[in-house]
Amino acid sequence: MIQINITKPLHTSDGIIDLVVNKEIQNSDFLTLFGKSGSGKTTLLRIIAGLEVPQNGTIIVDDAVWFDSRQKINLPPQKRNVGFVFQDYALFPNMTVRQNLEFALKDQSDTKKVDEILAIMEIGNLAKMKPEHLSGGQKQRVALARTLMTNPKILLLDEPLSALDSAMRLKLQDELHEIHKRFGITSILVSHDISEVFRLSNRVFKISLGQITDDGRPSEVFANQQISGKFKVVGEVLSIKKSDIIYIVEVLSHNEIIKVTAVKGDIEGLNIGDKILLSSKAFNPIITMI
Amino acid sequence: MDATFFQTMKLTFELAGITTLILLCIGIPLGYYLSQTKSKFKPVVETIVSMPLVLPPSVLGFYLLLAFSPKNSFGAWLDETFGLRLVFSFEGLIVASIIFSLPFMVHPIQSGFSALGKSLQEASFILGKSKFQTLWHVLLPNIKPSLLTGAVITFAHTVGEFGVVLMIGGNIKDETRVASIAIYDEVEALNYDLANQYAFTLFIISFAILLFVYAVNKSMVKSEFR
Numbered sequence: 439m440i441q442i443n444i445t446k447p448l449h450t451s452d453g454i455i456d457l458v459v460n461k462e463i464q465n466s467d468f469l470t471l472f473g474k475s476g477s478g479k480t481t482l483l484r485i486i487a488g489l490e491v492p493q494n495g496t497i498i499v500d501d502a503v504w505f506d507s508r509q510k511i512n513l514p515p516q517k518r519n520v521g522f523v524f525q526d527y528a529l530f531p532n533m534t535v536r537q538n539l540e541f542a543l544k545d546q547s548d549t550k551k552v553d554e555i556l557a558i559m560e561i562g563n564l565a566k567m568k569p570e571h572l573s574g575g576q577k578q579r580v581a582l583a584r585t586l587m588t589n590p591k592i593l594l595l596d597e598p599l600s601a602l603d604s605a606m607r608l609k610l611q612d613e614l615h616e617i618h619k620r621f622g623i624t625s626i627l628v629s630h631d632i633s634e635v636f637r638l639s640n641r642v643f644k645i646s647l648g649q650i651t652d653d654g655r656p657s658e659v660f661a662n663q664q665i666s667g668k669f670k671v672v673g674e675v676l677s678i679k680k681s682d683i684i685y686i687v688e689v690l691s692h693n694e695i696i697k698v699t700a701v702k703g704d705i706e707g708l709n710i711g712d713k714i715l716l717s718s719k720a721f722n723p724i725i726t727m728i
Numbered sequence: 729m730d731a732t733f734f735q736t737m738k739l740t741f742e743l744a745g746i747t748t749l750i751l752l753c754i755g756i757p758l759g760y761y762l763s764q765t766k767s768k769f770k771p772v773v774e775t776i777v778s779m780p781l782v783l784p785p786s787v788l789g790f791y792l793l794l795a796f797s798p799k800n801s802f803g804a805w806l807d808e809t810f811g812l813r814l815v816f817s818f819e820g821l822i823v824a825s826i827i828f829s830l831p832f833m834v835h836p837i838q839s840g841f842s843a844l845g846k847s848l849q850e851a852s853f854i855l856g857k858s859k860f861q862t863l864w865h866v867l868l869p870n871i872k873p874s875l876l877t878g879a880v881i882t883f884a885h886t887v888g889e890f891g892v893v894l895m896i897g898g899n900i901k902d903e904t905r906v907a908s909i910a911i912y913d914e915v916e917a918l919n920y921d922l923a924n925q926y927a928f929t930l931f932i933i934s935f936a937i938l939l940f941v942y943a944v945n946k947s948m949v950k951s952e953f954r
Contacts, residue, residue: 489850515853528851532869541865542855588855 789895
């Protein structure tokens with residue numbers, strides 16, 4: 439279990455705000471930190487990794503004190519046994535894929551481990567290549583593979599899929615899910631993609647201006663509580679067109695465009711690009727075998 | 729070509745080679761520190777490192793001459809403690825060259841480290857590697873072109889140095905008379921042929937070194953990122 443109780447001032451475009459976190463995260467949770475950029479989610483991730491120092495508070499992981507401002511304890515990143523996947527992947531350009539993985543080994547002669555991880559991540563064919571010649575998705579896989587080499591207790595993912603196209607995103611989301619299941623690593627993901635949150639995590643913190651405003655399962659945090667919907671889709675508004683007395687709203691969800699009708703009250707305050715939750719209470723689904 | 733000519737050239741390249749080696753050892757930690765630090769003293773350190781760029785060599789040479797003189801306390805202390813006389817000696821030339829060429833080594837290395845971005849270093853720390861392991865295995869191999877640039881510019885700059893050398897080294901044969909001083913000396917004595925011999929040799933060697941650097945740097949950049 440990770441117990442975090444910290445504060446840290448953040449310098450943002452809105453001035454100085456305080457990041458305040460007082461939460462417990464269960465082992466094997468897949469937690470997403472969701473919020474706008476500048477809200478403090480990446481800083482929280484970096485604080486857990488030991489790359490940034492909170493002003494006050496404590497971080498306790500399975501009874502081990504990682505940080506305590508009163509006792510002046512601050513475990514360096516080298517001793518925290520976390521895995522961190524950076525937004526820019528941070529693969530070492532001077533090393534091949536295999537050397538990148540070998541570098542992470544504590545015992546340099548443990549080549550079996552390298553082969554094992556290469557096989558699990560299906561990147562054995564890339565072993566001799568330098569990062570420069572890999573595609574975004576391949577780099578992402580190598581970065582993930584490298585973090586697994588140290589058997590981390592906690593996997594920290596800083597918007598790892600944001601630079602990829604949507605097809606590759608979906609594929610890697612599945613792989614992340616698979617890895618989380620297989621290794622049972624407590625994972626914390628920074629994301630501002632609602633569909634990613636729904637697909638991957640069992641818990642989400644909604645962060646706004648340094649404060650955690652919501653905490654719960656994705657469906658609890660994002661769904662409007664009054665709707666007893668049985669069918670929900672998350673998507674992005676592509677267009678709003680007037681058609682006689684109603685409006686047609688086009689919504690992009692998982693690579694598919696859904697057209698729905700709306701009345702004037704529904705579209706008030708709705709803008710193109712907004713993330714929305716579509717839900718339906720009573721409808722006639724057409725079921726087709728494929 | 730006589731023995732004096734070879735002796736002078738040997739001295740010139742010895743001075744440049746030793747200066748470059750010592751400056752590599754100083755420039756790497758100093759460039760690393762400057763690329764990392766958020767200390768309020770950073771502008772002060774940067775200013776001191778960059779001073780030789782704007783200072784006339786004769787000014788620097790004059791103050792070094794005063795400082796190293798056995799008549800002054802620092803020079804006397806060096807003389808008594810280490811038996812080191814830095815005025816009008818080869819050792820003095822090395823110290824002066826190191827100070828004078830400091831920015832030419834530190835600047836490329838510092839900007840090389842800065843351009844790498846901090847995530848490579850942070851990734852290495854999280855993988856459990858120490859600062860030294862990170863510097864040696866991750867950072868330095870990825871700034872090879874900067875290291876080469878720093879080393880070559882320092883070397884070439886030291887070969888071509890005149891003002892500082894003249895002030896602190898004088899013109900002592902086999903001890904402090906380097907090629908650039910020799911050219912001046914021969915021209916003064918109206919020995920244009922000999923002056924030309926020195927000048928032309930420096931010209932050819934400088935050209936060859938630069939050509940080598942560009943060729944190597946090109947292939948290094950290519951193979952590094954293959």
